[in-house]
Amino acid sequence: MAGTAYADGHAKELTIAIVNNGHMINMQKVAEAYTEETGVKLNWVALEEGVLREQVTSDTATGGGQYDIINIGMQEAPIWGAAGWIEPLEFGADYDVEDILPAMRAGLSHDGTLYAAPFYGESSMVMYRKDLADAAGVSITDNASWWNVKEAAAAMHDPDNGVYGACLRGKPGWGDNAAFITTVANSFGARWFDENMMPDLDSVAWNAAVSFYVDLLSNYGPPGSEGNSFNEILALYNEDKCGLWIDATIAASFLENPNVAYAQSPNAGNPVGANWLWAWAMAIPAGTPNAEEAKAFIEWATSKDYVQAVGNHPDFGWGSVPTGQRASTYEIPEFQAVAKFAEAELAAIDSAAPEATDLKPYVGVQFVAIPEFPQIGVIFGQEMAAALTGAKSVEEALAASQEAADAIMREAGYY
Template identity: 80%
Template sequence: MSIKKALYAATAMSLFAAGGAIADGHAKELTIAIVNNGHMINMQKVAEAYTEETGVKLNWVSLEEGVLREQVTSDTATGGGQYDVINIGMQEAPIWGAAGWIEALEFGAEYDADDILPAIRAGLSHEGTMYAAPFYGESSMVMYRKDLTDAAGVTIADNDSWDNVKAAAAAMHNPDAGVYGACLRGKPGWGDNMAFVTTMVNSFGGAWFDADFKPTINSDEWKAAINFYVDLLGNYGPPGSEGNSFNEILALYNEGKCGMWIDATIAASFLEVDGVAYAQSPNAGNPVGANWLWAWAMAVPTGTDNTDEAKAFIEWATSKEYVQAVGNHPDFGWAKVPTGQRSSTYALPEFQAVAGFAAAEMAAIESAAPEATDLKPYVGVQFAAIPEFPEVGSAVAQEIAAALSGAKSVDEALAASQAAAESIMTEAGY
């Protein structure tokens, strides 16, 4: 669809109503809150064409992940109207949609909503209605330097054991040469360190809550997982790991300082070192939930006065046309297109020619298991899709970071985590 077609398809009459900026020749403005990840930053340049064609000025507010979540949640929950378009994910979209905080999204036939990967679309919907459109989707996987594993005489297999992964990290670890065996998230936040930590806990057979939604953070599975995590990063990770999340580790990896990185599949689009190989996430006996499922998506808060224009922008920014725009952009190209959102992207010959990570990425997304199971009563892999989770996850994140830094023992951190989670869940009525 053309940019103008997307814009005017969003109920033309309202565009000419009160303050009708398009009608009287004064361009509308949209304020867009985005996470400061690579694909979002690139969008600002690609979207210059949108402004040129529609006259809609785009004001970008680019924020670090934790800050974005805090500000967007506060503004959206109160109907503040500060933002017209917001970045949210699978934890928020169905909950906020059900609460009436964000608008339902329905686009024309050319948008081809059926092309969106089923797991991604389902995670952004409530009762079959999509409330956020995926800008990109992801799972998690191992990204490792095959030149270093080959030199060390070790291998990393799909769904390898954590013990083998630790052995590989030890073999590659050479801090005198500026190389650390394993780079993993440590920065506190429910979507920062706890995204990775939760998948590790899952792989050890643990969960956030039992069938009655009572916290289980003091379980043997949590203790085994967190002790392993602290030991792995403490011995074979870079110093100051408690301050590292996605962007920090991406920079380290591209400087040649990481032997392996277990994180979002989307990172593969931005790796600039040679010899990177990929493997499905490791586990300690339970592969279900060892790799996460997420989408950074775009939604329209009900507090905006520019609903139609905001929906039109999202329709364009999450379309097949946008993927083509990035692929053909002189500053980016096909290796930089957003992935994990549309099946059609993976069929493009131009993308296949440059995306050596595509098969591993798709395998990870397709194997992610967000459904409730016997081990967990909630939807979500690296999060629980309940309103209370961000508060619980944030409290626990601080404690895990304290254990990683050495400020607390693992037992102390988990005891404090359990107490905080019990207090939050009890107050919420569980």
């Protein structure tokens, strides 16, 4: 259950559901100082991101009350805020909400009201072993073509020595393989829905994009890619088993090899939507009796002071501070000195394009900002994993995804 409120009305315990990514795990240790200062005990529930999404969605939608603070992102925050599932957030002047990057503020707000505060933000980019690329005689440039990236992956691929050319997400989930595949599809000119919000997954562009993804990962990826999400690939990369990885910019904070270089995401002719936009943010489920204390913790954990606390922490340092949320972080000299990825990360965030366009009539890059999308995305992710393993053809997987999406959208009354 959520943290306990005592007779004086103040919470002495808060229960917090977090994704088990590096920055969130680090927060548990940094926050020991918060408990010492305030007396508030923090109970952490760290979950793999697919499990977190499922459990937090179920608990919040039903008013289950398990958590005082939850990790959510840009897909959920505006929708849940509009539905009254989470509390609006207002902080004091010292918090400096204007320092939060505009893309993050906008993506976590509804009608100008902030409903979740970004703990860290991200786009996606290419992270590649420049030493391996140089040895293979290939290069990866900003916004390279997908065919150039495939050529580079092929050249670096050396499975006999435990090196795989391309490590990419294959684990099913709307925020896992579906997120990455959507950026590929965007760059091929595909879209989830047409101007009438009818699914468009059986298009030529989707077929081309998914076929390319399956071919690239099947030929030049590690075995068992259908089970790999962020943490699995991060481990492979830090074991020097990956030539290139295209994923969340935040990964750069945790890469250990000194030969990593960075490039803006590749595309197949359409650069709009080739790199995603996301924030792991902190929100308060509506109805928690500990909303005041939960807000106080979120204000601390997403503040400039928290960045300083991580940077000056003996176990972490400036290379481990959460990024992608505040403009001021990128101006800190100590951070600039150690974060060689910072310029590429900020460029990726600034170039991400979640707005509706003539091509796509919806908000979102690697997701669609409608309540029905998680259900559709989960099915799609399962079908894409089946295509990756060869259990289904690309055509069969897309046809099944189209049929499921059509049924869900019809039932929801879109057409």
